[in-house]
Amino acid sequence: MIERKIRLTDTEEVKDFVRAAGKCDFDIDVCYNRAVIDAKSLLGMLYLGICKDLIVKYGEQDERFEHVMNKYAIA
Template sequence: MRNIKHTFSTVEELVAFVVKAEKCNYEIKVICNQLVIDGKSLMGIMIIGIGRQVEIVCYNDTASPEDLIDHAA
C-alpha cells in the first residue's frame, strides 16, 4: 500500500486522474476527512470536488500514486 496527499485544482485534473485509475488492476481509494471514495468512480471523486486536500491510496506495493497525478498543470 502506498499513499500521497494531493489537492485537485481543476475538474480536468479530476477526470484525468479517474481515467488513469480505471486502467489500474489494483484498488485505489481517495480519502477526504472521513469519506472514503473508490478512486475509479468519477461520480465519487466529483463529490469531493476541487480545492480540498485528499489522501490517495494505492493498494499495490509497486504502484506509484504519483503516476496518477503527474500531469497536473
Template sequence: MKVTKIKLGLDDVNAFVNAATECDFDIDVNYNRVIIDAKSILGVLGLDLGRVLTVTCHGESQKFDNFLQQYAVA
C-alpha cells in the same frame, strides 16, 4: 500500499479517474472520514476538490505513480 497527498482541480478529475481505471488494483481517495473509489467519476466529483486529498493505492503501478506526481502536494 502507497499513500500520496494530491490536489485536483475540476479539469483534472476525468484524467485522474481514467488513469485510476487502468490499474488492476483498488485505489481509494479520502479526506477526513470520506473514502471514495478513485475509479468512480461521480464519487470523485462529489469530493470537496478545494481540499488536499489522500490517495491510497492497494497495489503498484509506476505509470500511475508518475501520473500522481503531477498533482502531489508537499
C-alpha cells in the same frame, strides 16, 4: 499500503486522475475527512470536490499511475 496527498484543482484534473485510476487492476481509495471514495468513480471524485487536500491509498505500483500521482502530489 501506499499513501500520498494530492490536490485536484479543476474537473479536467479529476477526469485525468479517474482515467488513470481506471486503468489500474488494483483498488485505489481517496479519503477526505471521514469519506472514502473509489478513485475509479468519476461521480464519487466530483462529490469530494476540488481544491481539497486528498489522501490516496493503494497497494500496488503502476508506472503510468505514479506519473499521474506525481503531477498532482503535494508535500
